[in-house]
Each structure stands twice: as C-alpha cells, then as structure tokens.
Amino acid sequence: MKLIVADDESLIRASLVSMIQDMESEWDIVGEATNGEELIELVKQHKPGVVIVDIRMPKLNGLEAMRAGKDISPCTKWIILSGFSDFAYAQEALKLGASEYLLKPVDPVELEKALHQTAKYDLEFMRLLNQQFENSLFALCHGLTSLRSEDRNSLFYRGFFVGASIVFDTAKQGNEIPDLTCQMYDDLRKGMNDALIHGNQFALLALPNGELATVGAWDPNTGAGGKERVQRFFQWLELKAACYHPDVQITVLRTCECLGFEQLNVQLQQLQSRSSLRALCGVGGTIARSDLEAASGSPHKTKLSGLLNSLKHHLQARNFLNYQAAVNELEHVLLNKELLSPEEKRSVNRFLSFTVGVSLVEDASPDVMIRSLRQLGETVLLDKKQKDPLAGDLAEQVIQYIENHYMDDIGIGQIAHQLQVTANHLSMVFHKKAGVTFVKYVTNIRMQKAKELLLNTNLQVKQIAEQVGYYSTRHFTKLFTEHYDSYPSDYRKIHLGNVMK
Template sequence: MKFIIADDEHLIRASIRIMIQEVETSWDLVGEASNGEELLELVQEHKPSVAIIDIRMPRMSGLEAMRLGKIISPCTKWIILSGYSDFSYAQEAVKLGASEYLLKPINPVELERALTNTAKDNKEFIRMLNQQFENSLFALCNGLTSLKFEELDSVFIQGWFVGAICLFDTTMTGRALSDLMCVFYDELRLRMNRQLVYGMNFAVVSLPSGDMAAIGSWDPSKGVDCRDQMQHFFGALDELAQSYQREGTAVTILQTRDCHGFESLNMQLVQLGQWSHLRVICGIGRRVGYEELEAEASVPAKVKVSQLFCSIKHHLHFRAYLNYQTAVGEMEILFQQDQRLTMDQTKQAVQLFMQHALGIRMTGPSSEDEVIHELRSLGELRLLEIKPREPVTADFIEHVVQYIEQHYMDDVGIGQIAHQLNVSANYLSTQFHKKTGTPFVKYLTNIRMLKAKELLLNTNLQVKQIAEKVGYYSTRHFTKLFVENCSSYPSDFRKSQV
C-alpha cells in the first residue's frame, strides 16, 4: 500500500519512515514532503492510500492541504500529527475527515494502530494482515515460536478459533494425488480470500504430523463478531470436500469446537490428529465434529478396528504383506468378539472406507466374513505378486536432508517432498523425526537460521535482504523466528560478533 509523509522537520520524517519499515515491509513509501504544496503534488501524482501529515507546515498548512487533497484523491486516508498546543486544529482536522490523530512525539505502537485502523477497510491491507497471521500461526503450530512473543491483546490470546484437519483417502498415489491436493487447497484459499473482512483471519497450515489444516479466527475486540460467518465458511468447506468425492477418492474434514485462544485450538488439533483413524467408523467424505469423535473414542472396539483399517491402508501402500495379513487376522477376531461392530451404520462406514481408500467395492450390505474375505483377496492380488518396495531407510532420509540443505531458500514443505517420493506426508514426517531427532519444520528452520547467521557475519546485507535469501518474505516473521532460535535480534547478533 502506498503512503506519503509530510512534515517540515527532516528528523521526524525519517523516524516515521523507520517506524513504518518496522511495522510491515508491504507499506510502500512513494514520497516525502516538507510543506503543503509539495504534499499536494505528491497526492496528485501517486493517489496514495494513506497520507501522514503535520498540521503546521510552511507555504500551506496541513489542514488546507488535506482539504484540497481530498478533492484530488478522494480515497486517500489522512493521519494527522500535532503537538499539544495544536489541539483545536486537530479537532478541525477530525471534522474534515481525518482518520486518525497522533500527538508528537510519536509512539511506534500508536502509529501502527493508527495505520491499521486507517486501512482496515482496504482489501490489500486485510490480505497483508492475514498473511502475517498465517505466518505466525504456522510458527506457533510447529513450535518455532511461543505465545510469550504475543501482546496480551493479540488474537492468539484473546481471539476465537475454529480448525479443521483435511484428510484424503484415495487409491491415487504420487503425482496424481499431489496434483489433486494442490487443486483442492488452491480452491480453498480462493474461498478464504473472498470471505476475509477486518477482524477475521484464515490460514492453511501444515501441522507437525504432516497433515494440512484449515484454520479460521475472529476477534470480537475489533468490533466485528464474525462467528456466524466463520461457521458458514466451514459449512462451505464441507461442501467443497464433498465435491471432491468420486470413485477412489474421499476428503474428510475433522473439525474442532470453538476455541478461545491458540492454546485451546492447538490442543484440539493435536487430539484430532490422534483420533483421525476414527473417520473409518464415523464415515469418510464428510465433516466430523470434535464431539462425535470424542464419543467414538470412548468405545475401545471401535478405536481398535479403525486403527486396524488405517494400518491395512498403510501396509497396502508399502506392500508389507505379512503386516497386512496380520492386521486382517486381528480384525477378524475383533469382529467376532464385539457385536457393536456388526451394526448396519458401522458396516456402511467401513465399506465406504474400503471403497475409497483400498479400492474394494462391495455391492449392498455385506457380512463380516465377506469383508474379511475381500481384504484377504486384495492382499493376495496386490501384494504377493509385486516385489516389495524398498522401505524408507536412513539413506532415504539422508537424501531428504541433502534436499533441504540445497533448497532451504525455497518454499519447501514436507508434503511436496513426500509426494515426489510417493509416500504420505505423515509417514515421512514420522520417519524424518525418528532419524534426525528433530521435526521436519524445526530442522528446516534451524538450517535457515544458521545460513542467516553466516550472512549477518560475512556480508553487509540488510536484515530484509537476508530474510529473503533464507526463504522468508516477511522481515517481521523472520525476526521473530531469529529471536526465538538465537535469543537476540538479527542486528544485535551482528553487533555482538564484531
């Protein structure tokens, strides 16, 4: 967003410029003026989103320049600067339509709030704030930062959240599955952007497990209670998931309750991940709420059978014949021991999972014996005749490590690597953590921070340039991660090593 600074004192203009650079690099300073006439020339040329002007300036006062500037550029918003002795002028400025009024000396926090309030109806600004939210949320979800860096009035402490994990059950693998998921998440982001208003945020983030989650937040303290709009969006997410249900593919949405603050959201997302196998019993291809999963989790037999079905899916993918048949044998015994598993609703859910996740289509209601027979037949057809695939070994993980070290500056995600390797993101995440002792995202961040330290010590690059060279396009986000990782600000780290 374009802005202009107008003040007859050079030092004040410089301090405002520096403050705004610290607020967010997406603000684009297009000009500085030392008097009212220069200000009007800049407004005429650039039609800025925001003009920050001093009331008292030579040649033409800030008030007169603002009055004429509103005619030249009706969409420009005006932030007025004044001293205590100019209070009557400030009152007049407010009558003229000034968006904000700040006293000198200027407080950086107050300036940031004034910019936010001034631009809160601007779509570009709202998207910019949402990108900040998504960056911070990703870092919090993956343990890269903590809430101690958040202000007490932050949305992550005071706001409300709803989260949903999106799970794909399909016979697709490799590139075909990757392409399908990319199309799904692209469409999801388009819908999110259409819903955005000030006081509401959306994000699609990768969780430590490798699963993807859609997360929405709203902050009633901003004056907008977006709960109804948020609920409407997650209903639309359910419709989007159902539109992807076709032969061999189903998308299931596991949704949290309304959560007050990030800590509550994170706990529920972790719990949903632990319960994700229960979709087998609840029925895939639909939205399943936290309460429903919680109820099913209280029935040990349902927990066990859903875990076995997910294990069977995993063993089928990796052609682990003995493990596959052992799981089928355990399931046969479980069917015989617990009659609750023979209820029609449970049998329908199981057959739906078999159809989409395993490629077994059974016409009409089937007995437990028929289910076991179909599973064993699949094992004989798909597993015995095919040479077992090489397991994910230490050497395999070493290749992933090498890839990270070569591409740390790019937009690297475990999902894209997993799809290239024809394994699930969840599986690769588990194996990577087991081999390296560090979650994938933390490992990537550690590499980036090490490279950033090298650049801070061995170059004269600005912090913004270093952030971009190690894969971050928000200086604020990079600085927050650097402080968490290195216990000092980038500029302080550079000075301390001189």
C-alpha cells in the same frame, strides 16, 4: 499497503519510517516527500493506501496537498501531523476527511494505533494482518514459538477459535490427486478471503502430522459479525467437502468453540491423534471432536481404525511385508467378540473402498474382507517393479530438497505433490527418519543458515531473513529469538565481540 511519508524535516521522516518498519504489520513505504508538490507527484505515481503528512510544509502545506491529493486518489486515507499551535489547521484537516490526527513528537504506539484504525476496513490491510495471524498461528501449532511471545491482549489470549482438520482419502494414484488437493487449498484460501472482515481472522496451515487445517477466530469485542462470518465459512467448507470429487472423500474433523489458542491447540492435537477413527465414524462428512472422543473410548475400535489406516500407508510405501502383517493383525482384531454396528460396518467398507480400492458389499463378512485385502496385496504390491519412483527413500529425497530450497516458500504438501504421495504419509515417513517434524527440520536449517550469515556477513537482519526464506522480519526475529534466546542483532554483537577478545 502502500504508504507515503511527507515532512520537510529529514529527522522526523527518518523517525517515522523507522517506527513503521518496526511494526508487526508490514507497510510498503513507497516514497518520502519533503514538500507538498513532491507529495502530489508521489500520490499520482503510487495511489497509496495511506499518506502521513505534516500540516506545515513548503510550497504546498498539508491541507493544500490533501485537497489536491483527494482528487487524484480518492481512496487514499490521510493522517495529519501537527504541533499544539496548529490546532485550527488540524480541525480543518478533519473536516476535509483526515482519518487521524497526531501531535508531534509522535509516539510509536499512537502511530501504530492510528495506522491500524485508518486501514482496518481496507481489504488489503485486513489480508496483511491476516497473514501475520496465520504466520503466528503456524509457529505456535508447530512449537516454533510459545504463547508468551504473543501480546496478552492479542486474539491468541482473548479471542474465540474454531478449527478443522481436513483429511483426504482416495485409492487413486499419480498426479491427479495432489492436483485436486492443491485445488482444494486454493478454493479454501479464496473462501477465507471472501469471509474476512474487520473483527475476524482465518488461517490455512499444515498440521504437524501433515494434514491440512483451517482455523477461524473472532474478537468478542467487535460484535457478532466476526463470529457469524466464521460460522458461515465453516458451513460453506462442509458443503464443499461433501461433494468435491467422486474419487476423493474429504472428511472435516471439527473442534468445538475454543476460548484462546491453548484450548484450540489441545483440540487440534486431539483431532490429529484420533483422525484414524474416521474409518468407523464415516469418511466424506463432518465429524465433531465429541464424536471422535466417544469412539476413542473403545480400545477395540481404536486399534481397528489404526490398522485400517495403516493399510493405506503401507500401500503408498509399497511395503508388502508390513501390509500383509497389518492384514493378519486386522483379521485377529475382527475375531474379537465386540461387534461393530451395521453403520460402522458400512463405514469400514466405504473407507476401504476410498483408501485401498477394495469394493465390498455392505454386509460383507470379515472373512470376505480379509480375503479381498490379501488378494489386493498379492496383485498390486508384489507386481511393482524396482523402477517405481516410490521405491526410493522418500525421507532422503525430502532432506535433499530442503537443503537445496530452504530459502524458498516450501511445504510438505508441495513436496508430496512432486513425489506423488499424500502429505500425511510423507510427513509420517519424514518424522520417523529425521526424528523431528518437517516444519521443525526446515526451521532448524533456516536458523542455522541465518546464524552463519549473521556471523560471516554484514547483511542487515531484514536481508538475512529474506535469504533464509522469511519475508516478514518480525516473524523471523520472533523465531530466531525463540531458537537462540537472543535477538539476531544482539547475537551478532555478542558473538563477534567474543571473537574480537
């Protein structure tokens, strides 16, 4: 959100600007004014969201500038600064519609509270705070930061959360499916923005296994509105997923309602580890965590669902030997005396139809299923030529891409789109090759580059953050501190100091 600072004392202006730049939320300070006339010109030019103005200024005082500014930019909010002797002026400012009133010298905590209170109902500000929430949640889910780095009064400790892992299943190949995945991402982002109000937060992120996830959270102290909007968003998500595209089955794996991030994270990890069970629970709908937990109690069903999912990944990798080995093992598992229910059989047939392209009648026997899968392997996999772009080492291509683009906003889904594979498959292949998840690998590269810039240049921390791919200095600092157990500025002082000795 755009912000203007107006005070005739340069030291006070510099102090205010420094306080604002150190805040968790990123304000766009578009101008500084030394008198009321300068302030009016800046308001005309920028139409800011918030103005912080001293009551006593040359040419036009704060009250006069506020009267004129409200005519120029009616949506601008005003925060008034004054001393004890200006109490009558402050009362007049509040009558004119000032949002907040602060005494000099300004306390940083009180200033941040005033800015949050002033802007909390502004959509642009809510989205700014929501982006910060999403950044922090992403870092926590991927183990880049720990919960101890978050304020004890934050939503991550006292808020309520609901999450969902969103899994795409299709037998289609080529650019069409990644395009559909990106479209779903855009639709989800729009849906979250529409549901965002004061008191709730949303996040859209890739989980460590590459699957897309969405999370809603609400503050229990702001009434029922936040919870209701989160619930309505997830109802909308489930309806949208159920009828998204005839060639794609989107399965929504839902957590329970969780108190705090720790509970949410445990349940999201469970959803990832049990995702393959959708082959038996049914793709193309919503599956509650409790249903996945019940299905996971059967070792036979867990092994069967894992094998069914492996067929999909072997097809994508064009790995004939592993595919046929999985089919052979699947045949052995299907001979087990523990029978599937009619509904589970239908779910398996539906899963195979939408993952490997084998169409089976509802009551097809295991023999028919195995024969069809073997035929598919012979006709599809063995016919693939060396020119197939998927025949190369996907992980090496990803590593090379990261080396060239670590400073950009990159994700596993974006790279999977370019390589024409699913994000889940690419994430699995990369983790096996690199030994760490995609996100941790990218973060390690960025932190290493940041360390080099700190020690070999005079760039400011904010500039270094931007050069290695972070546009929130606070978020970069949090990650760097977690990585090296030192603030970036302290790291530079300590290590350059040691060099000088």
